[in-house]
Amino acid sequence: MNIRLLEKIYFTREHLYLVFEGDVEFEAGHALGIEREGVKRYYSVASAPSDGVITFVVHLIPGGRMSGIFERAEPGDEWKVVDVVGKFSLDLLKGKTAVLSAGTGIAPFRSLYREALHRGMELDVIHLHSARYLHHVPFLGEWEKYGVKFVPTITRDPNYPGERGRIDGEKVKKYVPDHGERTFLVCGPSAFVGDMVRLLSSLGVKKFVVEGW
Template sequence: MAQWLTGEVIENFAWNSELFSLRVRVPRPFEFVAGQFVRLGLAADGERYQRAYSLVNAPDDPVLEFLINRVHDGDLSPLLHRLTTGQALQVSQPPSGFFTLNEVPAGESLWLMATGTGIGPYLSMLQTQIPFERFDRIHLVHAVRYAADLAYQKQIQAWVDAQPQQLHYQPIVSREACEGALQGRIPALITSGELEQALGDTLTTTSQVMLCGNPEMIRDAKDVLEDKGLAKNLRRKPGNVTVEHYW
């Protein structure tokens, strides 16, 4: 049964006016597997609001971190957006979810594809040794609308610099030109071959793909990957494509 811990905000970092990272200290060690999520909760105006958010931090980091986009007509995210250092919020325990690397079969390459805040679980995974020990090549693909939505750029680049032969990063920006980024949607860039060309690798049945984010992206990407012979990964029938719907 889920329990609630009272956490303390130690930082609310704004990437832009809508996208922010919330760092939270909890009163005791918090164990989770990279890729899992918890619920954050706040009370306001006599109501209690809660929503699931993936953990961005490494599993051995004592400070929990969440990448959040403010939804103006949402119940919780505007409240979280206003939190300041020292304020309290509730964090559910234990963590939940099966969007983890131990659910992904063996393969030669690992493609981590996300839209928006869906990059969160991958950031946690890449702070462990698991993907680097299991896969020869790792491709982090992050699709957003505007360049300002490309969070954690310095951290990602530091990881790429440390593992240049193994880890590759490809941003995608759909609504404006951005140096170094592809333009368009993930499914279309798979279909055209532009994504594979940019990363210098090929999506085959020796690849493992994780999809996280916009349900439309996941639906369409699954279809184009299936056309390439990459089937959905299920516990009862292992395949190549593991998915997490993010909203």
């Protein structure tokens, strides 16, 4: 099966928001393996299965092969869907949950929160998201509407008036005081995920699910 590009929006110079149509079966929080011009890569779906469109948030890598294909892409272009994978599911949001994400690692949680909203599920989620600048955070203005406590922490802007710097033990203790009772979901670049696993282990957190790239 194929997905067809409907819209391509640069929300920063290096980040794309892509909207596709296509009849693909996937679960909220999962990623699609897609192929074009002989290049296959995975992208987390940022929309819910019941949204009727498939959206991705892409960080363009200079010289990256699929990044180049996305930069040249125009509405109507198609990708073959060759795989569907994912470790996150709606079941993981049924209890007390904490989410730690960085960069495009935010995408699967938008899919999960939207699906929870469509199903009328009440969420008890504290979400810390690390980004270089606030305008690098996609879907700003949506997060609180999903009924989650969303805290962006901004690493590169010294004038940002909210939380700044990387996610560390102090921030987890401040925003997730009951961290021992929560299941943690962690997603983002592999270096970030490795750091978070070490951090959570040092805090004695036992239940976590991670996905990194």
